[in-house]
Amino acid sequence: MISGTAPPAAAAPAGDTHVAQDFLRHQTVGGRIQSVLHRHPALSPAVVLVLSIVVFGVLNDRFLRPENLSLVTQQVAVVGALAVGQTLIILTAGIDLSVGAVMVLGSMVMAQTATANGVPGVLALGLGLVVGLAAGAVNGFLVTKVKLPPFIVTLGTLNVFLALTLLYSRGATVRGADLPAILTWTGQAFNVGGVRITAGVLLMLALYAVIAYALGRTAWGRHVYAVGDDKEAASLAGIKVGRVLMSVYVTAGAAFALAGWILVGRINAASPNAGADANLDSITAVVIGGTSLFGGRGIVWGSLLGALIVGVFRNGLSLAGVDQLYQTLTVGLLVIVAVSVDQWIRKGRA
Numbered sequence: 001m002i003s004g005t006a007p008p009a010a011a012a013p014a015g016d017t018h019v020a021q022d023f024l025r026h027q028t029v030g031g032r033i034q035s036v037l038h039r040h041p042a043l044s045p046a047v048v049l050v051l052s053i054v055v056f057g058v059l060n061d062r063f064l065r066p067e068n069l070s071l072v073t074q075q076v077a078v079v080g081a082l083a084v085g086q087t088l089i090i091l092t093a094g095i096d097l098s099v100g101a102v103m104v105l106g107s108m109v110m111a112q113t114a115t116a117n118g119v120p121g122v123l124a125l126g127l128g129l130v131v132g133l134a135a136g137a138v139n140g141f142l143v144t145k146v147k148l149p150p151f152i153v154t155l156g157t158l159n160v161f162l163a164l165t166l167l168y169s170r171g172a173t174v175r176g177a178d179l180p181a182i183l184t185w186t187g188q189a190f191n192v193g194g195v196r197i198t199a200g201v202l203l204m205l206a207l208y209a210v211i212a213y214a215l216g217r218t219a220w221g222r223h224v225y226a227v228g229d230d231k232e233a234a235s236l237a238g239i240k241v242g243r244v245l246m247s248v249y250v251t252a253g254a255a256f257a258l259a260g261w262i263l264v265g266r267i268n269a270a271s272p273n274a275g276a277d278a279n280l281d282s283i284t285a286v287v288i289g290g291t292s293l294f295g296g297r298g299i300v301w302g303s304l305l306g307a308l309i310v311g312v313f314r315n316g317l318s319l320a321g322v323d324q325l326y327q328t329l330t331v332g333l334l335v336i337v338a339v340s341v342d343q344w345i346r347k348g349r350a
Helices: 014-025 029-039 043-059 066-091 099-115 121-144 150-169 181-187 199-217 219-229 231-236 241-267 278-288 300-319 324-349
Strands: 189-192 195-198
Touching (some): 043 300, 066 099, 066 278, 099 241, 099 278, 121 241, 181 241, 199 241, 278 300
Antiparallel strands (some): 189 195
């Protein structure tokens, strides 16, 4: 060694470098915001919802009137119920384009078996739920056993279920007056502080409560998040990935059938043409609600907030006299912003 020459400095361990970078990143305002939003995915949609209500309430005094709030909650009930099942599937890094078709098929089975076949209302309701479970099982089988991508599977079953609905119903609508009371029960309303809340809204909230408990308090819920975060790691940890995915699709199918029941009460009829855009609306609610399209992050209550945001925006813009085209444009922009925020949050946690 030449005298006076210092020995080369030892390279810092890679792990220490990553820790230092993570520490420095979290000292910035943006890093802290990313960390908070990652821990609380429903926080950003909650802020957006509150701000939306305040802004539309200031712009139009009719917005906060009880009769208008009643309309918003009733409109959100169907999409909110669909978003429960869609959330479960997106949490596993999948997607379901057939949600509206399953909902309508289930509702038509309920209505037709009760009216054309003389089946008692309770049994007809049960048959509709069985149809939802079966539809979910078909999607789950194709995803877990045949190993097809969820997007392709549900794109195909979307058309299959729509065709089955039209064939079974012959394209005819069943009026609410011809249906048993149990099938239109979800449309019954009562006053809460001047706001008319329907039984369908309560059913939707009950569905959220059950799924939220299952996701947050059971081993099944932890497995759902694990599978969505990393299927290979979940499998190595001993989780039966195929079984978890199948259970998710079947549970989602049941939620879609319940949404069909809510839909019958909402429109006081069973129509094969109802819910044409329900698949896109449910995805919109879930994405705006903070659930990551890449799986493994999000909470089901966030999807309810997303559905409310869409309902509030559509209603508020309608009261402001904005054309339907621009309302749709606004919702589309909300989706793009929500996905961009999700990407930003994931990048900050990488």
